[in-house]
Amino acid sequence: MTANGKPKFAMYWAAACGGCEIAVLNIHEKILDVDANFDVVFWPVAMDAKYKDVEAMPDQSITLCLFNGAIRNSENRHIAELLRRKSKILVAFGSCACEGGFPALSNLTTREETLRTAFSTVSTDNPQNLRPQPNYTVPEGELDIPHMYSVVRPLDQAVPVDYYMPGCPPESEQIAAVVELVIKALKGEATLPAAGSVIGAGHSTVCDECTRTRNEKKITGFTRIQDFRPDPALCLLEQGILCNGPATRNGCTARCPMAGVPCVGCYGPTDGARDFGGRLMSAVASVIDSTDPQEIERILDQIPDPVGSFYHTNLAGSLLQASKPTWEEDQHAAHHD
Amino acid sequence: MTEAFEPVIIGFTCNWCSYRAADLAGTARVKYAPNVRLIRLMCSGRLDPTFVLKALASGADGVMITGCHPGECHYLEQNYKAMRRYHLLKRMLAQMGVEPGRVKLVWASAAEGVRLAGEITKLVEEVRALGPLNWPTAGVAAALPAKPAALEVPA
Numbered sequence: 117m118t119a120n121g122k123p124k125f126a127m128y129w130a131a132a133c134g135g136c137e138i139a140v141l142n143i144h145e146k147i148l149d150v151d152a153n154f155d156v157v158f159w160p161v162a163m164d165a166k167y168k169d170v171e172a173m174p175d176q177s178i179t180l181c182l183f184n185g186a187i188r189n190s191e192n193r194h195i196a197e198l199l200r201r202k203s204k205i206l207v208a209f210g211s212c213a214c215e216g217g218f219p220a221l222s223n224l225t226t227r228e229e230t231l232r233t234a235f236s237t238v239s240t241d242n243p244q245n246l247r248p249q250p251n252y253t254v255p256e257g258e259l260d261i262p263h264m265y266s267v268v269r270p271l272d273q274a275v276p277v278d279y280y281m282p283g284c285p286p287e288s289e290q291i292a293a294v295v296e297l298v299i300k301a302l303k304g305e306a307t308l309p310a311a312g313s314v315i316g317a318g319h320s321t322v323c324d325e326c327t328r329t330r331n332e333k334k335i336t337g338f339t340r341i342q343d344f345r346p347d348p349a350l351c352l353l354e355q356g357i358l359c360n361g362p363a364t365r366n367g368c369t370a371r372c373p374m375a376g377v378p379c380v381g382c383y384g385p386t387d388g389a390r391d392f393g394g395r396l397m398s399a400v401a402s403v404i405d406s407t408d409p410q411e412i413e414r415i416l417d418q419i420p421d422p423v424g425s426f427y428h429t430n431l432a433g434s435l436l437q438a439s440k441p442t443w444e445e446d447q448h449a450a451h452h453d
Numbered sequence: 454m455t456e457a458f459e460p461v462i463i464g465f466t467c468n469w470c471s472y473r474a475a476d477l478a479g480t481a482r483v484k485y486a487p488n489v490r491l492i493r494l495m496c497s498g499r500l501d502p503t504f505v506l507k508a509l510a511s512g513a514d515g516v517m518i519t520g521c522h523p524g525e526c527h528y529l530e531q532n533y534k535a536m537r538r539y540h541l542l543k544r545m546l547a548q549m550g551v552e553p554g555r556v557k558l559v560w561a562s563a564a565e566g567v568r569l570a571g572e573i574t575k576l577v578e579e580v581r582a583l584g585p586l587n588w589p590t591a592g593v594a595a596a597l598p599a600k601p602a603a604l605e606v607p608a
Contacts, residue, residue, distance in 0.1 A: 394503030440550030
């Protein structure tokens, strides 16, 4: 299998939901091109392979590695470092690898609080209040499970990344186009973009691709799509629905807002923008229709979770990255490790 | 061994009023705390919340945003936009665990040099009482990684 001369392909999931893998399979018959042009050597969700198999591979022997998911625990970091060593082209694939994604919203609370929510709240059937132990001795020997970090990080805060491919998940058409480009580049028919580029996405914003009618925006209150019947042709933000389109990179054909669901910003910040939420807050706040501080406060009361709304999939990649208590816990842990 | 904590405050000023107020305070030799580093913008409406986040993430202990009094903006109503952004930003920062007292919005006309100097000294003392912010990303955030422009691959 290794002697067929084809370039090697790997895909890995760290702290992720599996949606990125589904998106890759959603490229339909193009997946056959992947198989025809690549030797798939490691892809835990699709085939059986062990970490020791990867460890045995020569360095730089994997041509293309799509890495999805954030760095949440020591296993994620270990495999990120391993795949970086073994891969020529390492792509941060999907929102979690690019900017932390949804898992990074736990950067608002401490690790302890996250574990409590997962194991000790009323919705969990755990009468003995058991928690996963990092080390455990069973008759067969000593068991170790990965250590969970306080701060969730995007892939590029763990290892250097060659390309970023945003999206939650990246659109299948974009994946197919990128795969095609890499295949062409391997044959010498195309050149790869500059290292560090965002690939499989546009230069503009989601609003640019959205065909809803836009007028001068004046927002007097925020609401949600389940609370009323939005106008199907009018800009969602103008209707008081918090839509992240104005700050989000295009490339998704504005699928969500066109279907009546506000953009969550999964394609991340546009060219030149460093902090997604900063740009979005700037855009949204400026169109609030009031000059009275008290009324502005009253309108803003209708956004119950600002960080969750403005950094839906971007918190770990933002300037502040995590909340102060999370950082404090992280630094305390680093001291004791 | 340990030096006394001197807060670092980044002050954003508007070209038409608060920067001139600071200038006036200087020419009138009004004394105020030397902890503030002023950055001149053309208007408080130019203030992207990212600037404040970058200042805090890069090691500042506090940020002062200043602009023309409401109704007196050189660009008609951009200071109202600054005000709305400030109110939203404060909520976001509170959720991130940043004490609300670290970021302050102050209106100052070109004639209010003494008042601006007083506000600066006041904020410095308030932030001194809060202690250092020491955001752990300092140094990383300052060197903004410039990602090359996106490659549009026709789907």
